[in-house]
Amino acid sequence: xxxxxxxxxxxxxxxxxxxxxxxxxxxxxxxxxxxxxxxxxxxxxxxxxxxxxxxxxxxxxxxxxxxxxxxxxxxxxxxxxxxxxxxxxxxxxxxxxxxxxxxxxxxxxxx
Amino acid sequence: xxxxxxxxxxxxxxxxxxxxxxxxxxxxxxxxxxxxxxxxxxxxxxxxxxxxxxxxxxxxxxxxxxxxxxxxxxxxxxxxxxxxxxxxxxxxxxxxxxxxxxxxxxxxxxxxxxxxx
Numbered sequence: 001x002x003x004x005x006x007x008x009x010x011x012x013x014x015x016x017x018x019x020x021x022x023x024x025x026x027x028x029x030x031x032x033x034x035x036x037x038x039x040x041x042x043x044x045x046x047x048x049x050x051x052x053x054x055x056x057x058x059x060x061x062x063x064x065x066x067x068x069x070x071x072x073x074x075x076x077x078x079x080x081x082x083x084x085x086x087x088x089x090x091x092x093x094x095x096x097x098x099x100x101x102x103x104x105x106x107x108x109x110x111x
Numbered sequence: 112x113x114x115x116x117x118x119x120x121x122x123x124x125x126x127x128x129x130x131x132x133x134x135x136x137x138x139x140x141x142x143x144x145x146x147x148x149x150x151x152x153x154x155x156x157x158x159x160x161x162x163x164x165x166x167x168x169x170x171x172x173x174x175x176x177x178x179x180x181x182x183x184x185x186x187x188x189x190x191x192x193x194x195x196x197x198x199x200x201x202x203x204x205x206x207x208x209x210x211x212x213x214x215x216x217x218x219x220x221x222x223x224x225x226x227x228x
Contacts, residue, residue, distance in 0.1 A: 002155065035214045037156070044206055044221050045148075045156065050214035088156050092213065096173055100146070100158040 003028060004089050004103035011109040017077040020106045022089030024070050028101055032092040034072040036065055039086040039105075048087070049074060076108075084110045113139065115207055115219035122225045123197050130193040131222045133207030140188035141165050144210035147181060147192045149203040150221075157203075161210060162190060197226045 005023040012018040022034065036049040047056050049065035052072065064075045072091075076083055089103040118132040133145060147159040160171035162181040169181050180193045190207055205222045208215035 033213060037215070039156075044218040045208075045215075046218065047214055047216050050212060050216070056216065086155075090156075090158075090215075098170060099172055100161070102148075102156045102158060105155040 002104035003093060003101035004091065006087075006089060006103035006106045008104065009107050009109065011111055012076075012079045013111050014079055014081060016079045017075060018079060018108065019076075020074045020087055020089075020108070022072045022074070022103050024072075024091060024101075026070060027095045028070075028091040028093040029067065029072055030070040031094055034065065034067050035090045036063075036072075036074045037088045037090065039088065041085070045088065079110055081110045084108055113209060113217040115209065115217055117205075117207060117219040117222045120223040120225070122227065125198055125226055125228055127197050127226075128193060128195040129197060129224050130191055131205050131207075131224070133190040133192070133219050135164075135188050135190065135209065137188045139209075140183075141185060145181070145183065145190040146208050146210050146215055148206045148208060148215070150206070151200070151203040154203075159192070159205075164190065194224075197224075199226050202226045 033051045037045040038048045039045040052067040053065040062078045066073050086105045088105045093101045116134045121129050123129050141164050144163045146161040149157050162169045164183050178195050182191045202225050208218040
């Protein structure tokens with residue numbers, strides 16, 4: 001059971017906008033920033049969004065992040081077939097001397 | 112781009128230890144931390160711990176304390192993760208990643224560790 005809660009799956013057709021939610025608590029999302037990682041099949045995860053809504057260099061602006069209270073969301077607009085991947089949210093958790101926590105991951109299918 | 116290069120796949124028997132290496136670029140090594148994350152087959156990501164490459168401070172996941180040790184060698188700009196008393200449920204791909212701006216910004220390619228009798 002992951003500390004951060006994500007839907008196990010999401011889907012959309014090319015060109016659509018999809019959102020993936022990430023729910024936590026005061027000790028993690030409520031007090032610290034959220035990062036999102038994209039894991040394409042058979043590859044290592046890649047940083048997609050950091051500090052709630054910042055994109056690293058090279059990440060298309062089709063990807064955006066937001067946070068409100070103890071929940072965060074990743075939005076993907078103009079969905080493309082190559083976006084099909086697993087997406088994970090992560091945040092620092094202040095409990096138990098501090099540690100990082102991940103969501104369980106959301107598998108995005110482009111129909 | 113920052114490329115982290117990990118050591119190769121390992122097969123270990125239950126009760127044994129494994130040590131995975133993560134080679135980082137030399138010019139930035141001491142300025143960042145290195146974290147380790149593992150992924151069991153078909154499962155999600157699990158944070159294992161973190162080490163500062165600057166002062167070797169560590170922070171380990173509670174469920175692994177006592178079995179895991181993370182170290183760095185600044186002379187070779189390499190980070191290491193040793194996991195002891197291996198069990199079958201330690202079978203996973205182990206990733207190292209650089210910690211910057213409170214995020215894991217660059218990742219190694221992963222190292223498959225298989226624990227099997």
